[in-house]
Amino acid sequence: MEKIQVALLGLGTVGKGVYRTLQKLNKRIEEKLGVSIEVTTILVKHPEKHRNFEGNHLITTDFQHILDNPEIKLVLEAIVGVEPAYSYLAKSIKAKKHVITANKAMFAHHGKELLALAEDYHVQVGFEATTAGGIPIIQTIRKLLHVNQIRQVTAILNGTSNYILTEMREKKIPFKQALYQAQQLGYAELDPTNDIEGFDAFFKLMILSELIFHEQPAWSNVDRIGIKDITLRELLEQQECGKRIKHLASLQLIDEQIRASIIPVSIPATHPLYSIEGVDNGIVLETDLVGRIILAGPGAGAFPTASAMLEDLAIILRSLHQSTITVSQELINSTT
Amino acid sequence: MEKIQVALLGLGTVGKGVYRTLQKLNKRIEEKLGVSIEVTTILVKHPEKHRNFEGNHLITTDFQHILDNPEIKLVLEAIVGVEPAYSYLAKSIKAKKHVITANKAMFAHHGKELLALAEDYHVQVGFEATTAGGIPIIQTIRKLLHVNQIRQVTAILNGTSNYILTEMREKKIPFKQALYQAQQLGYAELDPTNDIEGFDAFFKLMILSELIFHEQPAWSNVDRIGIKDITLRELLEQQECGKRIKHLASLQLIDEQIRASIIPVSIPATHPLYSIEGVDNGIVLETDLVGRIILAGPGAGAFPTASAMLEDLAIILRSLHQSTITVSQELINSTT
Structure with a gap:
């Protein structure tokens, strides 16, 4: 099964909720989406707080690690406050990574720029989790x-x-x-x-x-x-x-x-x-x-918010998958 | 602007609502979707009832007209009852036309078959309008x-x-x-x-x-x-x-x-x-x-139902459009 490597920014209530939901629902997501999601890198501010956080991932304080890793196709952002969240997401988009955010203050300030940037770089921005938690x-x-x-x-x-x-x-x-x-x-x-x-x-x-x-x-x-x-x-x-x-x-x-x-x-x-x-x-x-x-x-809570972020993730993956199918189909049609 | 030819099956309350909404919102839909939707053929049972129905379209009692027209890419179905609605939609799908239905009795009976058929023929089925009218x-x-x-x-x-x-x-x-x-x-x-x-x-x-x-x-x-x-x-x-x-x-x-x-x-x-x-x-x-x-x-009414059908139409058009963009992008990538 295809693996999609994902980075998580922030390991507060929402970040942990997303991580745990992904772990808990791994099977379900694999069945529904046909791909396996792996959080390989987590960005935190105070690594000493997360020494006991279990899982098979790299915990780092250096965003550049995530940016420079071409295998990371998607960034889930669950930080509080406008900066550095905005800079991180803008850089991620420029590195052709899809981004999904739960950060309302940041998105109210810079959503327009991020969406425009994403269009230029042909990646997607998910922000369902910024507003009204689990309500789609x-x-x-x-x-x-x-x-x-x-x-x-x-x-x-x-x-x-x-x-x-x-x-x-x-x-x-x-x-x-x-x-x-x-x-x-x-x-x-x-x-x-x-x-x-x-x-x-x-x-x-x-x-x-x-x-x-x-x-x-x-x-x-x-x-x-x-x-x-x-x-x-x-x-x-x-x-x-x-x-x-x-x-x-x-x-x-x-x-x-x-x-x-x-x-x-x-x-x-x-x-x-x-x-x-x-x-x-x-x-x-x-x-x-x-x-x-x-x-x-x-309207809030770790699991509803995590669910909203993962629904965005599903939509992004499906649209990539759908495009791939259509591309194959077009190729079949053009060769027959 | 690209024109998409569409057929409408049925000209009762819902059918008329869809037709009028499409006429009324022509500009808005063109702006939002970048294509022009034209209802070119309407299938009715009793044409004498619709002699005064204004518009630039063909009114017919013969479904074969619609089926045989390769320019019609999409069929909007607003008939009452299971048959002949089901047969019409199954045939439409086999002719590689997308279908959108508001017919709950038909879809409760045959939704599964239509969806499976659509997968085989690489077309889409919209059925938002079958359930709870304008509520998505x-x-x-x-x-x-x-x-x-x-x-x-x-x-x-x-x-x-x-x-x-x-x-x-x-x-x-x-x-x-x-x-x-x-x-x-x-x-x-x-x-x-x-x-x-x-x-x-x-x-x-x-x-x-x-x-x-x-x-x-x-x-x-x-x-x-x-x-x-x-x-x-x-x-x-x-x-x-x-x-x-x-x-x-x-x-x-x-x-x-x-x-x-x-x-x-x-x-x-x-x-x-x-x-x-x-x-x-x-x-x-x-x-x-x-x-x-x-x-x-x-939960009902001509305009909410029409809106639900047109939202399905928009989703189908967008997914086709998105695939096309990705195809072009893939081609650009593969040649550079």
Whole structure:
């Protein structure tokens, strides 16, 4: 069976999830894709942390190792932050390696450049895992856009803040206690700013804007209000009126201008995102032909994110495989 | 610009919807796909009905016209019933034409044969429009299955019966009145058996079973109970307990056996299909890696169905185009 050598950048929660999923599902992937995926090199910052990480791979702190290895055809990126992730992926693409990323901050900043670069170098970029975790929103939007125009997106894109709001309302606890709980469960980081101030949702929304409208609004024009000032009292008052406060990300084209916001909104029970609770994400797409499509599911977590990255991997491998079949077919046709 | 000649089989609600959508979106499709789609031939049963149907195409009652025309590369099928639809598509595939169908009864019976035939003849079969209208469920399941195992499906797959149950409960009207309303609005046919007895949902569920488990359960083992015996009183009693009766299609693998049913079930407000109302469809997929994914949206209607068929068309055209690019690239590489 053909072996595809893959490098993994980063061995945090997502990186480990991808690695373990690949190990666990090796057989399944081989059966479904007809190739064997081997993570041969893992890039980490602090190798001393990973001394006990088992597996048949090289752990390195030197990206050049990966870049110079022509056998590595694909790079899975699971680093946090814009740099050095962006530079690594740009270099990988120039070395004709396909790339798959789960890094929303990086992709919101540089997705456009990476996609353009990938076109020049005839490789592919997978970014399903950047937005809404395991929910296949990127591929779904791509598919709908073949025929539909998408006019509006309304979404819950951050599982942590949705979890906090749900817990506050259901358990009647204040913000701080719900945040602490989220941290204990690993949903929120020690510094929860990214989640509770809406930066995480903001980056995801910018990625959706780029995908749908081929551009992003000026970042300074995007209203962004976090959830930390929402009181238990407000939540319960809204509940009495049959409403729930949700941290909504929305995107809309008004007079050819993209309007985007990430703000707390009180929504009635008839709203399709009313029932999206806990760490789930939900996305409502308003399209001109199909009408309103709703997707919901786990918005984060190592396995959903790993699954999204591996689905991208499968799509890239299939498209290479399909091309090969067609090439052979063309050759057969041309010689008969 | 390259022109792709297409034949349309059937000029009922769906057929007309596809034709009009193609006319209306001609520019958009040309921009997005880089080719021009032309419906050159339409197969109908009663040409006298369509004398006033405007457009630059041949209307024929003779399928052989389409089959013998080598310029027609793709057949869009929007006929009702298993035959002659199946024979037409099988012949089309053997004539090396791609096919796209919206015909669930036909595809539940013969999908497997058509897909196998298409593999032999190196053409593609699109069937997104057979199941859940505008909701891209087929492509989503395909994508998830690259990596995930799907363990269970629970769904509302028939918009007409969901509309009837919603209207009965909301307007406090009996079944017959809600059915009459659905017929007046064009949601239900004069003979509503297919919808209200669950046959329509049954065929869709069998298509999903084939896609997910690569086989269907013995049809006689599938529990199928329609909605016509549900009384207003039952609906209101359930409502008092915070529940709603929904016509649920479900699919599950238990001890390597596929269990399938289409039956009315009373579900609580926490169930993800509780809020799927009116003509909408909803599908809950339980997967092993991603967890629970929910999709919802318009389950029927000419434009959503047309959109699903045209999305299939776009995917087929793109894959042909992509192969061509790769072929050119391979040739460039091999000569430099």
